[in-house]
Amino acid sequence: xxxxxxxxxxxxxxxxxxxxxxxxxxxxxxxxxxxxxxxxxxxxxxxxxxxxxxxxxxxxxxxxxxxxxxxxxxxxxxxxxxxxxxxxxxxxxxxxxxxxxxxxxxxxxxxxxxxxxxxxxxxxxxxxxxxxxxxxxxxxxxxxxxxxxxxxxxxxxxxxxxxxxxxxxxxxxxxxxxxxxxxxxxxxxxxxxxxxxxxxxxxxxxxxxxxxxxxxxxxxxxxxxxxxxxxxxxxxxxxxxxxxxxxxxxxxxxxxxxxxxxxxxxxxxxxxxxxxxxxxxxxxxxxxxxxxxxxxxxxxxxxxxxxxxxxxxxxxxxxxxxxxxxxxxxxxxxxxxxxxxxxxxxx
Amino acid sequence: xxxxxxxxxxxxxxxxxxxxxxxxxxxxxxxxxxxxxxxxxxxxxxxxxxxxxxxxxxxxxxxxxxxxxxxxxxxxxxxxxxxxxxxxxxxxxxxxxxxxxxxxxxxxxxxxxxxxxxxxxxxxxxxxxxxxxxxxxxxxxxxxxxxxxxxxxxxxxxxxxxxxxxxxxxxxxxxxxxxxxxxxxxxxxxxxxxxxxxxxxxxxxxxxxxxxxxxxxxxxxxxxxxxxxxxxxxxxxxxxxxxxxxxxxxxxxxxxxxxxxxxxxxxxxxxxxxxxxxxxxxxxxxxxx
Numbered sequence: 001x002x003x004x005x006x007x008x009x010x011x012x013x014x015x016x017x018x019x020x021x022x023x024x025x026x027x028x029x030x031x032x033x034x035x036x037x038x039x040x041x042x043x044x045x046x047x048x049x050x051x052x053x054x055x056x057x058x059x060x061x062x063x064x065x066x067x068x069x070x071x072x073x074x075x076x077x078x079x080x081x082x083x084x085x086x087x088x089x090x091x092x093x094x095x096x097x098x099x100x101x102x103x104x105x106x107x108x109x110x111x112x113x114x115x116x117x118x119x120x121x122x123x124x125x126x127x128x129x130x131x132x133x134x135x136x137x138x139x140x141x142x143x144x145x146x147x148x149x150x151x152x153x154x155x156x157x158x159x160x161x162x163x164x165x166x167x168x169x170x171x172x173x174x175x176x177x178x179x180x181x182x183x184x185x186x187x188x189x190x191x192x193x194x195x196x197x198x199x200x201x202x203x204x205x206x207x208x209x210x211x212x213x214x215x216x217x218x219x220x221x222x223x224x225x226x227x228x229x230x231x232x233x234x235x236x237x238x239x240x241x242x243x244x245x246x247x248x249x250x251x252x253x254x255x256x257x258x259x260x261x262x263x264x265x266x267x268x269x270x271x272x273x274x275x276x277x278x279x280x281x282x283x284x285x286x287x288x289x290x291x292x293x294x295x296x297x298x299x300x301x302x303x304x305x306x307x308x309x310x311x312x313x314x315x316x317x318x319x320x321x322x323x324x325x326x327x328x329x330x331x332x333x334x335x336x337x338x339x340x341x342x343x344x345x346x347x
Numbered sequence: 348x349x350x351x352x353x354x355x356x357x358x359x360x361x362x363x364x365x366x367x368x369x370x371x372x373x374x375x376x377x378x379x380x381x382x383x384x385x386x387x388x389x390x391x392x393x394x395x396x397x398x399x400x401x402x403x404x405x406x407x408x409x410x411x412x413x414x415x416x417x418x419x420x421x422x423x424x425x426x427x428x429x430x431x432x433x434x435x436x437x438x439x440x441x442x443x444x445x446x447x448x449x450x451x452x453x454x455x456x457x458x459x460x461x462x463x464x465x466x467x468x469x470x471x472x473x474x475x476x477x478x479x480x481x482x483x484x485x486x487x488x489x490x491x492x493x494x495x496x497x498x499x500x501x502x503x504x505x506x507x508x509x510x511x512x513x514x515x516x517x518x519x520x521x522x523x524x525x526x527x528x529x530x531x532x533x534x535x536x537x538x539x540x541x542x543x544x545x546x547x548x549x550x551x552x553x554x555x556x557x558x559x560x561x562x563x564x565x566x567x568x569x570x571x572x573x574x575x576x577x578x579x580x581x582x583x584x585x586x587x588x589x590x591x592x593x594x595x596x597x598x599x600x601x602x603x604x605x606x607x608x609x610x611x612x613x614x615x616x617x618x619x620x621x622x623x624x625x626x627x628x629x630x631x632x633x634x635x636x
Contacts, residue, residue, distance in 0.1 A: 028570065028598045028607035030404035030412030033450045047410070051546055105495075107452060195554055214555065216547040219603060226544070229557050284548050287496035289409040293450035295495045300546035 034291035037086045041077040043290050044090055044104070045070050050220035052097065053283050053302045057310050062098070066222075069096050087111075087294075094296075099312070100255055101285040105295035116279040116314065117252035121322045123276045124187040124251050128323070128333040129156070138175075141165070145172050150340050153179040157200075160257045161192030169203055170240045181245040181343030183336065184265075187275060191256025194284075198233050201264040204242050204271065208234040211264040213308060214284070216301040228304060233264055246271045247339035250317060255279035262315050263305050273317040274339045280314040389426040389621050392580070394591045396421060396614025403447040403457060406605045407502045407543055408493045413455050417445025419612050421591060433469040435479065437512070438462070439533075443489075443610075452495070457608070459489030459504065463533055463574075465512045475518040483512045485535050487597070499548065504606070506599075508538030508565070508572075524582040533574040535597075538565050545603035563601040570599030570607075580618050587618035 034040065049066055058064040073093045077086070087104065091111030094104050104111040132154065137146035142162030145155045153176030176182060191197075201211070213228035235241060248265050250258070250273060259278045265271045283299020290296060305311055319338060327334040396419040403413040422440040445457040465483030472478075489504035514531040543552065544560040551557045577592040591614045598607035 027402070027609075028404065028600055028605050029402045030406070030449075030607075031410050032412055043410070053546075194550060214551055214557075216551060217545050219545060226547070226560075229551070229555065231555060284550060285498045286546050286548065287493075287498050287500075289411050289449070289453055289495065291411060293411075293452045293495075295453075295497070297497060301548055301551065 031291050033293070036291075037077050037079050037081040040086065040290045040292050040294070041074065041090065041093075044093070044296065045073075047288055047290075047296060048094070048097070048102075048298060049222075051217060051286070051288070051300055052102070052298050053217055053225075053300055054097070054099065054310075054312055055222040057302070057312065058097065061313065064096065064098075069093060084108075099283065099299055100279065100281050101283050101297065101299045103297045105297065116255070116281075120252045121276065122251065122253075123321075123323050123335060124253070125323065125328065125333070128328065128331065128336075131331045132333050132336050141168060143168070143172075145175070147176065147179060148183075148336075148340065150344060151179055152340055152343050153182040154185065154336070155182065156185040158189055159192050160189065160194075160197045160261070163193065163196060166199065166203075166236070166239055169200065173203075173240050173242050176242075179244070181247070182242060183247050183249060183339050183343070185249040185336070186254050186258045186261060187249055187251040187335075188253045189255075189258040190253060190279075191258050191260075191281065194257045194260055197257040197261040198264065201261055202233045202235040203239065204246060204265065204268055205233060205235045206241065206243070208232050209264075209267060210306055211267060212260075212306055213304040214301055215304075225302070228308065231303070243270060245343050247274050247342055248272070249275045249335050249339055250278045250315075251276040251335075252279045252314070256281040259311055259315060260303065263311055266315065266318070267306065272319060272339075272342055273315070274319045274342065275317050275321055275335045277314040277316050277320075278311075280312045282311040389424065390618060391425075391621070392421075392423040392578075392589050392616060392618040394421045394589050394614040394616030395419070396591060396593065396612035398443070398445070398593075398610045398612035400445055400447050400457070400608065400610050402607050402609040403445075403455060403491075404605065404607045405455075405491050405502055407546075408455070408491060408496060408499065409449070409453070411449040411453065413447035413449045413453070415445055415447030415455075415457075417443050417457060417610060417612075419443045419593075419610075419614065421593070421614060421616070428466065433472075434481075435467045435469070437465045437467055437483075439465075445610075454494050456492040456494070457489070459487060459608075461488075462486045463512075465533075467512060467514060477516045477518075479512075479514040479516070481512055483510055483533060484508070485510065485533065485538075501549070502543070503541060505541035506538055506565070507540075508535030510534045510536040510538075521581065526579065526581045528577070528579045531574075531576045531578070533576075535565075535572045536567060539563065540565050540599055540601070540606075542599075542601045542604050542606070544601075563599070565599040565601075569601070572597045572599070587620065589616045589618045590614070591616070 076089045087106050091104050094102055094111050095113045098115055100113050133146055141164035142159055143157055148154050210230055211233050212231050214231050215225045215228040218224045218226050250262050259281050262278050266273050282303045284301035285297050286300040287297045321335045321338045323334045398417040398419050400415045420442045424438040426436050428434040428436045441461040443459045447455045463483055463485045467479035467481040470478050470480050485508045487506040491502050493500050512533050514529050516529040518527045539562050541561055542563050573596050575594045579590045581588045593612040596609045
């Protein structure tokens with residue numbers, strides 16, 4: 001017969017070892033849910049303090065002092081605030097970063113920074129856009145395209161969020177085969193899929209091209225970044241390539257992935273950037289949350305151009321053009337008109 | 348195909364009946380070439396469990412602690428190894444899908460596949476009481492999907508760990524029918540996990556192939572993980588019912604990110620005991636037709 005004490009002792013030994021090991025564990029766990037306005041204010045400030053990627057750059061650019069921002073806004077927050085009041089205060093604090101990629105998202109509202117386009121000429125008009133397209137145009141996958149009377153191809157891409165295929169681009173290039181040049185209009189294009197924008201730029205490249213650098217934060221310090229890594233765009237040589245002159249039209253609402261597209265296209269010798277400065281948005285965004293469940297999107301990884309310069313506040317065009325009132329009255333889009341002249345060799 | 352499956356079924360039914368008896372040691376291998384040998388005892392158990400996730404935390408996705416529930420399919424394969432009567436081989440497959448919440452608006456979908464392969468040496472055999480211990484390898488593959496994150500909604504979970512297992516087992520009778528209860532510890536000790544460095548994007552990692560720094564060494568010093576499984580097998584006529592109580596705590600802290608998931612599960616299922624027939628091709632010679 002088995003000895004009961006030995007059996008019991010063995011089981012007790014196993015259980016005790018197990019319990020001891022668990023007790024020795026320092027349990028890793030997240031923050032508990034909290035609806036306290038002061039807790040959420042502090043969490044928001046700290047999340048951005050540790051994760052936002054442009055503090056040093058923006059301190060130089062316009063004197064951003066994140067500690068001073070904390071002092072200024074903490075006096076506005078107390079635990080008696082309603083959700084809407086708290087949202088308004090936190091949104092204002094987030095907008096101190098002057099970053100369209102940094103948004104606070106509540107179920108009933110999303111904070112937006114509009115300073116990169118508000119107060120500047122819009123330089124895009126839906127009425128003029130309709131007149132440019134005329135009645136004989138094609139539309140698919142968010143892309144409008146037509147041949148202008150000057151024998152120039154006109155391609156309007158309003159977003160890089162709507163996916164389009166490389167086969168479509170090939171077909172559009174074939175349609176534009178008789179044209180002497182191509183206008184790619186990315187005004188009012190707020191961005192979207194970075195890979196899609198890079199794939200489109202690749203259709204104008206002859207070979208693998210260095211287009212910029214990217215880094216990421218490696219820790220909470222404002223200057224903790226990885227070594228910037230080169231970003232290449234490599235064309236698929238089996239696809240049709242456009243090697244004739246190109247004008248890229250942009251305005252202040254050409255943002256994020258579109259800013260990246262313009263950054264890449266301006267490296268090419270056959271490309272001229274026409275219009276207004278782009279909106280910028282060169283920080284790759286990430287999302288996280290506050291203790292009350294509100295989402296926070298923020299710029300986490302800075303992307304640089306080939307000269308290791310930030311393009312967070314936009315890219316200047318090669319040929320700056322605003323839509324003129326006189327042209328508008330005549331129903332002419334000045335920026336398209338100038339681009340047409342450039343492609344015809346008249347500028 | 349159907350005929351083959353039917354033959355296998357016929358072979359397994361008597362094996363299940365045999366399982367009610369105390370398994371005998373394997374016969375001499377000299378005779379193995381031409382007789383049926385009830386060697387290589389195999390116990391296969393499958394349970395389905397409902398779990399309570401008390402902690403689901405991934406600092407890459409959110410600083411918040413999520414709680415929720417999961418549905419778990421646990422499969423165990425326990426068999427005598429070819430290297431001796433006291434050395435056993437155990438494989439545990441565990442597939443989990445879960446939903447966790449933080450507050451009223453944030454939710455995360457969790458999916459994990461864990462495979463554990465262990466060799467267990469019977470270090471103590473004292474009447475109905477056995478104690479096993481041995482090395483194990485554990486692989487974990489999974490993903491978390493945060494439904495509110497727009498730019499980084501998913502984080503992949505990949506881990507490979509080496510560690511040890513220990514199991515205490517006791518056999519007894521209830522109403523004259525055999526039963527067993529075991530308590531098992533799976534303890535990953537050393538391993539490597541995939542974890543993005545701080546806020547590095549998946550675009551940089553996979554589109555630009557900047558994967559440097561994404562694999563991290565883990566040990567109990569940066570995350571103590573432990574899986575405990577209390578299992579009871581009860582014989583009900585010709586079937587064996589299994590009841591499982593499991594506590595899985597898996598966590599690690601890299602230099603820049605942390606991850607933890609702790610789950611308590613209660614599950615039921617069935618056990619199938621069988622004996623391999625060697626050589627396999629001879630088995631069909633003993634069928635009645």
